[in-house]
Amino acid sequence: MNIDELDTPHLVVDLDGLEDNLDRYQTYFSKHGIGLRPHIKTHKCLAIAHMQIARGAFGITCQKLGEAEVMVNGGVDQDVLIPFNIIGEQKLRRLVALTKRTRLTVAADSETTIRGISAATSKAGVDVGVIIELDVGARAGVETPELGAELAALAHSLPGIDFRGVMAMPTPPENRPFIQQTLALLDARGLPHPIVSGGSTPASFTSHEIPELTEFRAGEYPVGGMKHLSIKTHTVAQCAARVLATVVSRPTATRAILDAGSKSMSAAIFSDGSDSGSMGHVVEFPEAHFNGASEEHGNLDVSGCDPQPQIGDRVQVIPVHPCPCFNEHDVMAAVRGDQVEAIWPVHARGMIR
Numbered sequence: 001m002n003i004d005e006l007d008t009p010h011l012v013v014d015l016d017g018l019e020d021n022l023d024r025y026q027t028y029f030s031k032h033g034i035g036l037r038p039h040i041k042t043h044k045c046l047a048i049a050h051m052q053i054a055r056g057a058f059g060i061t062c063q064k065l066g067e068a069e070v071m072v073n074g075g076v077d078q079d080v081l082i083p084f085n086i087i088g089e090q091k092l093r094r095l096v097a098l099t100k101r102t103r104l105t106v107a108a109d110s111e112t113t114i115r116g117i118s119a120a121t122s123k124a125g126v127d128v129g130v131i132i133e134l135d136v137g138a139r140a141g142v143e144t145p146e147l148g149a150e151l152a153a154l155a156h157s158l159p160g161i162d163f164r165g166v167m168a169m170p171t172p173p174e175n176r177p178f179i180q181q182t183l184a185l186l187d188a189r190g191l192p193h194p195i196v197s198g199g200s201t202p203a204s205f206t207s208h209e210i211p212e213l214t215e216f217r218a219g220e221y222p223v224g225g226m227k228h229l230s231i232k233t234h235t236v237a238q239c240a241a242r243v244l245a246t247v248v249s250r251p252t253a254t255r256a257i258l259d260a261g262s263k264s265m266s267a268a269i270f271s272d273g274s275d276s277g278s279m280g281h282v283v284e285f286p287e288a289h290f291n292g293a294s295e296e297h298g299n300l301d302v303s304g305c306d307p308q309p310q311i312g313d314r315v316q317v318i319p320v321h322p323c324p325c326f327n328e329h330d331v332m333a334a335v336r337g338d339q340v341e342a343i344w345p346v347h348a349r350g351m352i353r
């Protein structure tokens with residue numbers, strides 16, 4: 001099928017760009033002896049996860065149990081990390097079930113989480129891997145190395161838990177001291193740490209500057225987004241995720257309306273500080289400013305464009321944040337040049353539990 005036969009708006013993944021990204025990140029991590037554990041929350045797609053494993057990823061990261069269940073059901077079952085506190089009866093039941101189907105590790109940052117996991121897994125007669133999350137500024141995690149070591153000792157002492165180490169997010173080189181200090185305390189207590197897990201696409205190519213890292217969780221690297229264009233980890237060609245859209249209206253000489261609004265692009269906004277922010281980069285009209293959207297209308301300021309977009313033109317828009325963008329779509333078209341090679345489901349779409 002030709003790409004022109006796709007109705008719009010439609011999520012598209014450019015296979016040349018995707019494969020280029022999968023290869024260059026895998027090559028880097030292999031060269032530095034750091035295990036790549038891609039975060040599948042970006043694409044949520046079994047086909048892409050299998051491509052990552054085939055290139056050398058030793059396992060995957062899933063933010064939620066539901067994503068992990070989808071991946072394991074689809075045969076991506078080698079080694080799964082859920083970097084999230086698992087709390088509550090319903091989830092602990094599912095955690096126990098998943099533990100029987102893959103080598104599973106989960107993160108914890110409190111005694112409540114650790115004791116809850118231990119009670120559930122030991123009752124079921126299984127062990128699950130636990131790592132302690134260090135708060136390096138992003139979200140959850142323990143605030144000090146001392147607290148990390150305390151929780152590590154607790155996890156190591158309890159039944160049903162195989163204590164495996166630590167994680168942090170994100171891990172640019174400046175976050176190394178927190179990791180080093182925590183590992184020194186674990187060593188002093190004789191606690192093992194076979195997993196020291198770093199993460200985030202922007203910090204990928206400096207991860208060799210934290211030699212303590214045994215593995216790395218990169219999520220957005222296969223497809224990039226507007227942020228990656230701006231920080232130059234990805235070129236336009238390497239920004240492989242696009243929303244194919246149609247110009248449906250030209251209300252004024254300076255405005256063009258796309259049939260892709262927040263329900264196609266996601267509501268994410270990117271600003272490099274030079275303007276009020278953008279909701280996407282229009283490949284065919286790079287001077288267009290995607291300055292806002294309602295659910296089904298994307299608003300472009302096209303005053304800087306020459307030639308001007310016309311009603312009926314089809315354009316490819318690089319989203320700001322690929323993860324919520326993929327989550328807006330049931331399927332993606334995998335394209336090479338102008339040929340659609342496959343239609344892939346966004347298998348783990350909506351798996352927020």
Ligand SMILES: Cc1ncc(COP(=O)(O)O)c(C=O)c1O
Pocket residue numbers: 039042061083169199200201202217218219220221
């Ligand atoms: C825990 C964790 N690890 C890794 C990642 C991947 O980061 P990126 O999307 O920058 O590759 C994320 C993304 O939010 C994350 O939450």
